[in-house]
Amino acid sequence: MNDFDGLLQQANLIGSAWTGADSGETIAVTNPATGAVIGQVPNCGATEANRAIAAATAAFGDWSTSNLSFRVGLLHKLHDALMDNQETLAQMLTAEQGKPLVEARGEIAIGAAYVRWFAEEVRRAKGEIVPSPTADRRLMVTRHPVGVVGAITPWNFPSSMLARKLAAALAAGCTIVAKPATATPYSGLVWGKLCQDVGFPDGVVNIVTGFAREIGGAIMASPDVRKVTFTGSTDVGKVLIRQSADTVKKVSMELGGNAPFIVFDDADIDAAIEGAMIAKYRNMGQTCVCTNRFYVQSGIHDAFVARLKQATEALVVGDGTEDGVAQGPMIDMAGVEKVEEMIADATSKGGKIVSGGKRHEKGGTFFEPTVITGATADMQFATEEIFGPLSAVFKFETEEEAIDAANATEFGLAAYAYTKSLGRTFRLNEGLQYGLIGINSGLITTVEAPFGGLKESGMGKEGGSQGLEDYLSVKYMCVAGLDA
Numbered sequence: 001m002n003d004f005d006g007l008l009q010q011a012n013l014i015g016s017a018w019t020g021a022d023s024g025e026t027i028a029v030t031n032p033a034t035g036a037v038i039g040q041v042p043n044c045g046a047t048e049a050n051r052a053i054a055a056a057t058a059a060f061g062d063w064s065t066s067n068l069s070f071r072v073g074l075l076h077k078l079h080d081a082l083m084d085n086q087e088t089l090a091q092m093l094t095a096e097q098g099k100p101l102v103e104a105r106g107e108i109a110i111g112a113a114y115v116r117w118f119a120e121e122v123r124r125a126k127g128e129i130v131p132s133p134t135a136d137r138r139l140m141v142t143r144h145p146v147g148v149v150g151a152i153t154p155w156n157f158p159s160s161m162l163a164r165k166l167a168a169a170l171a172a173g174c175t176i177v178a179k180p181a182t183a184t185p186y187s188g189l190v191w192g193k194l195c196q197d198v199g200f201p202d203g204v205v206n207i208v209t210g211f212a213r214e215i216g217g218a219i220m221a222s223p224d225v226r227k228v229t230f231t232g233s234t235d236v237g238k239v240l241i242r243q244s245a246d247t248v249k250k251v252s253m254e255l256g257g258n259a260p261f262i263v264f265d266d267a268d269i270d271a272a273i274e275g276a277m278i279a280k281y282r283n284m285g286q287t288c289v290c291t292n293r294f295y296v297q298s299g300i301h302d303a304f305v306a307r308l309k310q311a312t313e314a315l316v317v318g319d320g321t322e323d324g325v326a327q328g329p330m331i332d333m334a335g336v337e338k339v340e341e342m343i344a345d346a347t348s349k350g351g352k353i354v355s356g357g358k359r360h361e362k363g364g365t366f367f368e369p370t371v372i373t374g375a376t377a378d379m380q381f382a383t384e385e386i387f388g389p390l391s392a393v394f395k396f397e398t399e400e401e402a403i404d405a406a407n408a409t410e411f412g413l414a415a416y417a418y419t420k421s422l423g424r425t426f427r428l429n430e431g432l433q434y435g436l437i438g439i440n441s442g443l444i445t446t447v448e449a450p451f452g453g454l455k456e457s458g459m460g461k462e463g464g465s466q467g468l469e470d471y472l473s474v475k476y477m478c479v480a481g482l483d484a
């Protein structure tokens, strides 16, 4: 078995100890490209989760009052440990998740960048002195770590989704209990090892794998957990928001998407195709900000479709570790079947397959990157997240029609548009109901900017200065009697 230079952790980190499940039960982790078993992880439940919460609670007092320079120094060491091991971590990520190595390297790098960002950002978590209405008192506002944080993360970005939670939480002085996705636990568990190696105190970082409902239930029920940060589907997010009410937890929710990608007649078509390929096919279409609907204005439609077909057919499908591969396997057969269901629905309603359309000859969960034209609003992918390598192309006539169609969804995470018009750019920013808007770019995520959705795509922000605020509580103190 490949131990990835000793970085593969097949146990859970609770306090200072790497342990198995009390039951001894384990879950096999498989490589989606080959079906091979990579290793096992503990199948833990509520009991182990509560021990992790107790360890995080015990560590919170010292960690939250530690010298800021100490915390910042450890975060910079963590950044360096991530980048020193970038290749091995990327190999581990591709082995369990399937994405091409070049994308996995990028995910490790942005995760390290989030660590460095919050190491810097926390040094500017300033308070305020508020002008007092009367001379006898002084008013001050201060910011403090919110407490023990529960973090639950998805399989599609198993490293960077944890990075932007853990880094902000630790920088703020919080301690954390994290539960990675069952399909991709190793890219989360290794954060515990690296944190331990660089010197984070015991109990500050705890990582537990296993029964999602049980572990999640323990996190949500514990009065010691004061904040929950979740990245995943909107359906699960709604469950957690309801559960958070019992203990009035602070929540951040990074949920599902249904991104429109609008191409106007005046677009630079070369730029639009480049952006379309990134926004659609990154991680085999399995990102929350992937294009779900292409809206192409009638004047440029045929030329854009021809170029999209050509670029899609040029994508190399294969094992993500092989040079030149742009599309790895999908994470599981359920994802493949969802894409097949959407293709059948669209073609039954008049959609036309112009590229791909079926499982790849490589078998398993490999799928042909697919383009369907003639898309209409009654088709399943108009309202449901595809989460796969399927491009659905709608035609439109006017700007107003495009904005209305783009907004006709309960989601509001990412939207993209290609135009040379400055006026239209500002009308789109004001008219599109999305938390992230890319104008003439298909890849806009960056640590400096707040990432997060509107409507049923979630609440809270990750990254940017706003991303730290989610882990801080604001206090107001009035000091009176000063006129004595």
Ligand SMILES: NC(=O)c1ccc[n+]([C@@H]2O[C@H](COP(=O)([O-])OP(=O)(O)OC[C@H]3O[C@@H](n4cnc5c(N)ncnc54)[C@H](O)[C@@H]3O)[C@@H](O)[C@H]2O)c1
Pocket: 152, 153, 154, 155, 156, 157, 161, 179, 180, 181, 182, 212, 213, 215, 216, 217, 231, 232, 233, 234, 236, 237, 239, 253, 254, 255, 256, 257, 287, 288, 289, 385, 387, 413, 453, 457, 458
């Ligand atoms: N907005 C974002 O930043 C963002 C980023 C990545 C993925 N996503 C979304 O995540 C979804 C795909 O990821 P996924 O399949 O892992 O999502 P998912 O909701 O099925 O699972 C996400 C995490 O929640 C856990 N979980 C599942 N049910 C739970 C429960 N009842 N209680 C506690 N935890 C539970 C899972 O084990 C996993 O760790 C897509 O909808 C995608 O759009 C959003």
Ligand SMILES: O=C[C@H](O)CS(=O)(=O)O
Pocket: 156, 157, 286, 287, 288, 289, 445
């Ligand atoms: O899948 C969702 C991720 O947040 C995508 S990104 O890598 O952060 O853009």
